[in-house]
Amino acid sequence: MRILVTGGAGYIGSHTVLSLQQAGHEVVVIDNLVNSSAESLRRVAELSGTPAVFHRADLVDESAVDAVFAGHAIDAVIHFAGLKAVGESVREPLHYYYNNLVGTLNLLRVMDRRGVRSIVFSSSATVYGEHNPVPYLEKMEIGANNPYGRTKEQVEDILADLGAADSRWQIALLRYFNPVGAHPSGRIGEDPQGVPNNLVPFIAQVAVGRREKLMVFGGDYDTPDGTCQRDYIHVVDLADGHVAALDHITGRPGVYRWNLGSGKGSSVLEVLRAFEKAAGKRIPYEITGRRSGDLPAFWADASSALADLSWSTTRTVDQMCEDHWRWQKNNPQGY
Ligand SMILES: NC(=O)c1ccc[n+]([C@@H]2O[C@H](COP(=O)([O-])OP(=O)(O)OC[C@H]3O[C@@H](n4cnc5c(N)ncnc54)[C@H](O)[C@@H]3O)[C@@H](O)[C@H]2O)c1
Numbered sequence: 541m542r543i544l545v546t547g548g549a550g551y552i553g554s555h556t557v558l559s560l561q562q563a564g565h566e567v568v569v570i571d572n573l574v575n576s577s578a579e580s581l582r583r584v585a586e587l588s589g590t591p592a593v594f595h596r597a598d599l600v601d602e603s604a605v606d607a608v609f610a611g612h613a614i615d616a617v618i619h620f621a622g623l624k625a626v627g628e629s630v631r632e633p634l635h636y637y638y639n640n641l642v643g644t645l646n647l648l649r650v651m652d653r654r655g656v657r658s659i660v661f662s663s664s665a666t667v668y669g670e671h672n673p674v675p676y677l678e679k680m681e682i683g684a685n686n687p688y689g690r691t692k693e694q695v696e697d698i699l700a701d702l703g704a705a706d707s708r709w710q711i712a713l714l715r716y717f718n719p720v721g722a723h724p725s726g727r728i729g730e731d732p733q734g735v736p737n738n739l740v741p742f743i744a745q746v747a748v749g750r751r752e753k754l755m756v757f758g759g760d761y762d763t764p765d766g767t768c769q770r771d772y773i774h775v776v777d778l779a780d781g782h783v784a785a786l787d788h789i790t791g792r793p794g795v796y797r798w799n800l801g802s803g804k805g806s807s808v809l810e811v812l813r814a815f816e817k818a819a820g821k822r823i824p825y826e827i828t829g830r831r832s833g834d835l836p837a838f839w840a841d842a843s844s845a846l847a848d849l850s851w852s853t854t855r856t857v858d859q860m861c862e863d864h865w866r867w868q869k870n871n872p873q874g875y
Pocket of ligand 1 (some may be wrong): 572573577599663738
């Protein structure tokens with residue numbers, strides 16, 4: 541198939557472009573490069589041997605999106621493009637709602653007009669909010685507790701309404717847990733701008749000497765070692781999950797929700813130790829106060845994706861850290 545990947549120059553997008561190409565699909569990318577570099581796509585082409593077609597365009601510009609569809613016979617869309625920093629979304633809610641919702645509405649309107657009614661959407665475990673017991677199951681009632689998470693929840697609602705109104709739509713809502721790691725080649729990986737918001741990129745920047753030490757937010761949670769537990773998923777497993785979801789929905793109209801996670805929680809200190817092992821060095825850290833809004837522990841119930849897609853994670857936290865370290869060591873300043 542010919543797949544349009546929005547946000548394809550980004551972290552998860554670039555790994556998914558590679559997985560799609562390796563599965564035999566043709567790829568067209570739209571990205572405005574607000575949080576990425578076109579270098580990622582050049583390196584993906586190096587790894588796959590086939591360049592993806594790249595359009596630098598903003599999804600909030602509906603005519604630019606339409607022009608891309610006019611130029612290519614697109615069969616399906618994987619929609620990553622969006623802003624994703626929780627803290628920034630609290631400070632700049634209008635910016636987040638505008639980018640993530642208007643961008644998505646433009647994309648969906650163009651898809652509908654052009655008769656492309658197959659979409660895989662990047663949702664997030666953050667939609668489960670604070671009230672659900674772990675592990676999280678797709679059938680639980682969602683309710684995010686920050687503007688970023690609410691943009692994900694609202695796009696899920698829009699897509700569910702669309703699927704209910706028009707039975708031709710094939711829609712997958714993928715709720716990612718905590719993606720980390722990099723392609724094992726060390727050529728592509730996560731390249732955060734400014735201070736990393738996520739644990740492993742932060743540890744990696746300490747390991748490479750760009751930051752002094754890791755701040756661990758809270759060491760007195762009710763968890764085995766007192767630090768928060770999350771469900772980490774290797775980005776290549778996550779990318780493969782998109783290919784599996786796309787295969788499943790093709791020819792099967794409906795609205796599907798799948799957790800993409802390992803089904804297991806790992807603590808901050810466990811991840812830190814795994815990274816130290818991968819990098820072969822001690823990583824300085826300091827335990828400080830809890831960060832407001834952080835949940836003590838959550839992980840996925842990953843059984844639906846296994847049952848429906850025959851997909852499950854295959855890479856361990858050790859592999860995530862080894863691959864992340866290879867990328868960081870070879871590209872200390874990112875792209
Ligand atoms: N990384 C995570 O921890 C995580 C977890 C759950 C969900 N997600 C979601 O997965 C998706 C991809 O995340 P990522 O980690 O690869 O982030 P990323 O920032 O690396 O990728 C997002 C890409 O979208 C592009 N983009 C943003 N707004 C755009 C717009 N209006 N028009 C065109 N391009 C635009 C950015 O330039 C970037 O390349 C996002 O929707 C994110 O919310 C990420």
